[in-house]
Amino acid sequence: xxxxxxxxxxxxxxxxxxxxxxxxxxxxxxxxxxxxxxxxxxxxxxxxxxxxxxxxxxxxxxxxxxxxxxxxxxxxxxxxxxxxxxxxxxxxxxxxxxxxxxxxxxxxxxxxxxxxxxxxxxxxxxxxxxxxxxxxxxxxxxxxxxxxxxxxxxxxxxxxxxxxxxxxxxxxxxxxxxxxxxxxxxxxxxxxxxxxxxxxxxxxxxxxxxxxxxxxxxxxxxxxxxxxxxxxxxxxxxxxxxxxxxxxxxxxxxxxxxxxxxxxxxxxxxxxxxxxxxxxxxxxxxxxxxxxxxxxxxxxxxxxxxxxxxxxxxxxxxxxxxxxxxxxxxxxxxxxxxxxxxxxxxxxxxxxxxxxxxxxxxxxxxxxxxxxxxxxxxxxxxxxxxxxxxxxxxxxxxxxxxxxxxxxxxxxxxxxxxxxxxxxxxxxxxxxxxxxxxxxxxxxxxxxxxxxxxxxxxxxxxxxxxxxxxxxxxxxxxxxxxxxxxxxxxxx
Numbered sequence: 001x002x003x004x005x006x007x008x009x010x011x012x013x014x015x016x017x018x019x020x021x022x023x024x025x026x027x028x029x030x031x032x033x034x035x036x037x038x039x040x041x042x043x044x045x046x047x048x049x050x051x052x053x054x055x056x057x058x059x060x061x062x063x064x065x066x067x068x069x070x071x072x073x074x075x076x077x078x079x080x081x082x083x084x085x086x087x088x089x090x091x092x093x094x095x096x097x098x099x100x101x102x103x104x105x106x107x108x109x110x111x112x113x114x115x116x117x118x119x120x121x122x123x124x125x126x127x128x129x130x131x132x133x134x135x136x137x138x139x140x141x142x143x144x145x146x147x148x149x150x151x152x153x154x155x156x157x158x159x160x161x162x163x164x165x166x167x168x169x170x171x172x173x174x175x176x177x178x179x180x181x182x183x184x185x186x187x188x189x190x191x192x193x194x195x196x197x198x199x200x201x202x203x204x205x206x207x208x209x210x211x212x213x214x215x216x217x218x219x220x221x222x223x224x225x226x227x228x229x230x231x232x233x234x235x236x237x238x239x240x241x242x243x244x245x246x247x248x249x250x251x252x253x254x255x256x257x258x259x260x261x262x263x264x265x266x267x268x269x270x271x272x273x274x275x276x277x278x279x280x281x282x283x284x285x286x287x288x289x290x291x292x293x294x295x296x297x298x299x300x301x302x303x304x305x306x307x308x309x310x311x312x313x314x315x316x317x318x319x320x321x322x323x324x325x326x327x328x329x330x331x332x333x334x335x336x337x338x339x340x341x342x343x344x345x346x347x348x349x350x351x352x353x354x355x356x357x358x359x360x361x362x363x364x365x366x367x368x369x370x371x372x373x374x375x376x377x378x379x380x381x382x383x384x385x386x387x388x389x390x391x392x393x394x395x396x397x398x399x400x401x402x403x404x405x406x407x408x409x410x411x412x413x414x415x416x417x418x419x420x421x422x423x424x425x426x427x428x429x430x431x432x433x434x435x436x437x438x439x440x441x442x443x444x445x446x447x448x449x450x451x452x453x454x455x456x457x458x459x460x461x462x463x464x465x466x467x468x469x470x471x472x473x474x475x476x477x478x479x480x481x482x483x484x485x486x487x488x489x490x491x492x
Contacts, residue, residue, distance in 0.1 A: 079483025242353020284324025330406020
């Protein structure tokens with residue numbers, strides 16, 4: 001009974017945690033962070049427990065208010081959902097630890113609303129992953145988006161404008177998704193994902209079904225920052241506070257990628273739909289273009305944080321390539337990259353935030369010599385940068401390796417070439433930065449690593465990219481492969 005209600009309990013904990021942060025924070029501002037951190041720790045523990053339950057017993061279903069599906073709304077957590085919600089929770093714990101000091105220094109006096117919105121964001125993201133209802137997914141998508149817009153507006157003077165642009169683009173994406181749900185409901189008379197999936201085969205040639213696919217994938221692709229719908233991302237990531245970017249960049253676009261995977265492989269039958277509309281091919285080639293454009297634009301940047309923002313465009317596109325290829329190995333690579341990129345990019349954005357807070361420096365040229373002055377910070381940064389390039393045995397190598405094998409498996413040699421060549425492009429901008437950090441002299445600068453609370457998450461994530469790389473076979477065999485649909489589980 002307790003296990004079946006665990007998905008609902010996660011949402012309840014985050015909701016009441018938000019109320020606790022507001023209540024305690026208004027009474028005494030210093031209590032906002034402890035209330036938020038305890039809530040996130042509980043969320044993480046429950047997520048890990050849910051993942052273990054699903055791995056051992058299979059999917060967990062939790063009907064809401066006693067109404068059984070397909071009439072009522074239900075939370076459904078399978079292996080893929082449990083994996084993604086655990087990634088969200090793990091990143092949230094580390095960012096929350098960093099935020100204890102960083103939020104007070106970046107946005108003094110706003111700790112209570114910041115941590116309240118932080119938990120609302122987690123509630124929305126977790127809800128997207130946990131729900132088994134198409135419209136309920138839209139509701140949670142909007143909850144996460146509204147919280148994200150609010151957090152993104154907290155930054156330098158340009159953050160409000162970039163957040164407003166993000167709001168406009170995000171609203172367009174959500175509207176497209178909702179219109180797609182409307183078409184799907186008209187065709188099937190149901191909003192339950194499993195029920196809709198059972199009814200769709202007989203409607204495969206219906207033009208309205210193809211319209212719904214295009215709208216839903218296009219709308220979520222915009223929130224995923226899929227090329228060429230990525231234009232909101234660079235400014236939003238660059239001008240937001242370091243804590244905001246460190247939580248939004250690793251998980252928000254990945255949850256959108258999860259939704260694309262859920263729609264194409266668990267609700268729609270991609271193979272069936274592709275007979276009329278080549279969704280996978282379009283997605284794969286747009287993503288390939290995104291890899292190239294994002295990498296080239298990252299090379300052209302002079303601001304370290306903006307460089308990482310364009311790098312995110314390219315890295316999200318790797319996931320898109322894996323989804324579009326739709327071969328077993330490629331999909332394993334896409335799902336594995338959700339975890340790997342979350343760890344790598346969270347570490348990198350935490351470092352840029354720490355450098356700005358400690359030194360006031362943002363540009364790449366100003367990072368000269370900081371490796372000797374901030375050794376712990378840049379040890380984590382170096383490991384994450386090597387993982388982004390794809391140097392073994394870091395985790396970034398293995399997700400790219402699966403994507404390459406998946407491309408070979410699908411016979412798409414041009415896409416294989418793009419993935420391989422992109423590592424060289426990534427090496428250009430990261431090795432340039434690492435050379436400055438360690439080889440150039442630090443002229444007229446006195447700096448040191450930030451406090452333990454800000455330093456520990458960076459070191460943990462730096463070690464994590466190695467552990468995840470060395471343990472990738474376990475994740476693939478025990479977590480990712482069993483969570484894939486049907487025939488796609490056979491990756492060999």
